[in-house]
Amino acid sequence: MKNSENKSGPVSRRDFIQTSAAATAAAAVVAPAARARAAVAANERLRIGFIGVGGRCQEHVNSAIQLQNNPGSVECAVVCDVFNEYRDGTARKIEEKTGKAPTKTGDYRDIINDPSIDAVVIATPDHWHAKQTIDALSAGKHVYCEKPMTHTVQEALDVHKAWKESGKVMQVGVQSTSLPVWKKVNEDIRGGKLGKVLQYQTEYYRNSSMGQWRYYTLTPAMTPKNIDWDTFLGHEQGLAPKQAFDRAKFAQWRCYWDFGSGLYTDLFVHRTTSMLTATGLRFPGRVVGAGGIFFEYDGREAPDVATVAADFPEGVQGLATATMCCSNTPIKQLIRGHNGSAVFGTGEEFTGYDFVAERPQVTMNSKIKSERVDVTRPESTTFAHFDNFVEAVLADDPAMVNCDPELGAAAMVIVKLGAMSYRNGKVYHFDRDTMTFGTGDSSWAKQWEEMSYAHAAPRHVPGWTAGDTGSKLYPEDYQKLAGPWTNGVDPAQS
Missing domain, CATH: 3.30.360.10 (Dihydrodipicolinate Reductase; domain 2)
Structure with missing residues (x-):
């Protein structure tokens, strides 16, 4: 589904990827930190803006710094926060560890509207996630959004829809899905x-x-x-x-x-x-x-x-x-x-x-x-998850991420x-x-009762390929005696 979506708008910098078969295979390796990657020219880096650089975002900044220093696939380009201490401290850390100072702003729209920014990392409080994500997707940015994907159920459905229409790469920050x-x-x-x-x-x-x-x-x-x-x-x-x-x-x-x-x-x-x-x-x-x-x-x-x-x-x-x-x-x-x-x-x-x-x-x-x-x-699942996002963006392949917005929306609904x-x-x-x-009624219980009376076959999880394996009952012969006595006739004799 995700590969067939319209991919109009700014194109990610996939041309920088090494096109050899070895590079393709490397993208699937479980431990991305251990694999060797070719050096990347400065003008071919994935430029990332960080929106909300409080506690959790520091781990993503650390992952990006690691990738900026080796192999140079990303650049920590901009940091944004409503708290000047978070903003200044994060910018200072990036400069100390990479030798290059990022731009600072207190307004995330400065990042969204900057055509030189390829992707954003959103780690603001939950109630901002949906708006910032949809704004970023609409502006042609790839998105890494911390969990939960949104603050409300309807927002989750809206983000899911916006993502499908955008054709962009989006990773939801549930790092354990990279296990x-x-x-x-x-x-x-x-x-x-x-x-x-x-x-x-x-x-x-x-x-x-x-x-x-x-x-x-x-x-x-x-x-x-x-x-x-x-x-x-x-x-x-x-x-x-x-x-x-x-x-x-x-x-x-x-x-x-x-x-x-x-x-x-x-x-x-x-x-x-x-x-x-x-x-x-x-x-x-x-x-x-x-x-x-x-x-x-x-x-x-x-x-x-x-x-x-x-x-x-x-x-x-x-x-x-x-x-x-x-x-x-x-x-x-x-x-x-x-x-x-x-x-x-x-x-x-x-x-x-x-x-x-x-x-x-x-x-x-x-x-x-x-x-x-x-x-x-x-x-590190945190680094593996972030690196998985970067690899997907560089490949311009939304299907590569381990936690896409369909999965993020489903979890959020629950x-x-x-x-x-x-x-x-x-x-x-x-x-x-x-x-x-909407609010529930008796229909949920009724459908299962109807399946039972119809002696229906069990339903299975998506992708089930095992036929009746582990899905059949073996009733005793006496169960043939069950059933209503219609017009006084024993069901065992009908």
Whole structure:
């Protein structure tokens, strides 16, 4: 789909890529930092502008500095932030480490409107992501946008649409999707190793002595004199309500609904996106969320305990759950199938998975055995993910990225509908045919009951190639006695 989109507008600098077969093969290597690449002339570099250079963006700046110094494929051209200390400090770091000072600005539109900029990295608070991304795509820029891709469900659908129409490369910053384990387990799932997939479960447990996101330091320098508060809010663009300056809302914005959605979008989006990558699933059919502020009574709005359950039209359920108050007793991340489960453990730096087989008495296949499936992983997923974006831009190939906006939008729909369900006390349905959502009704349960009465074949994840593998029941002979006695006639004799 992505390769066939219209690619009008400024063309990325793909001509600089080495055209040898070796260079083509190198782009697919798992550990990009280890591969040798030809030196790049200064006027052939991918010029990048960084929008929002607070905490998380520093990792992307570090990755870009590494690529600027060797092999010279990028240039850290511009830095933008509403806080002068972030802006000045980042520019100073880039100059010290590369020998070349970037331009500085407090207005992201200076970057968007600069025809010499090829790509942007967006790491602003969530409520700015959609507008800045769509503006950048409309201006012909390639985009690396931090997770979550947007602040609202509708924004996610709008960005997805804008990206498809643009033909540009876009990477969503869920770095764990650059772990090879997810593609390996997806290959195994599609081939029938797990049998009919029924459920995934994932987690993100944390704990702290001060409360989540309160570890972002508040400083005396954070004042309206040094921070463009109106621009941070985006109230003139309708992104957040106008309100008094507050250091906590500036530096710890993830705690407040106007700017983020707490653990739903900051943490669940990581794990959910990985599970979508592994299963091949995308948009859900039904989502419900639960939780509450059960411990961290510090003026925050977003919960410290939450759960999201997403049901998919393929007949799979996804579960994400966590507390921000207990970290030593998390649940394991895994994907359950009728023949067995893929068990990953906790965290996200996985080097493979454990296949735990089900009993042969239920699978009817004694050859299915538990085993360890080992997979390599990059030294740094953050660098690998950024490098994957750069490679895709230089190849002018939107399909090369590990987390495109379709995946980003699907994850955002799940976690944000979960947050909305918690806040509004409602169940939400999503229609992937019309890409619309609304409150739920009885239709979801009814369709599965109808399939059961019709003795229908199970549905499968996208790309399933295994036929009936792990997807059949073997009823006992006595089950033939089941059924309604129509006109008093025993169904076993009809």
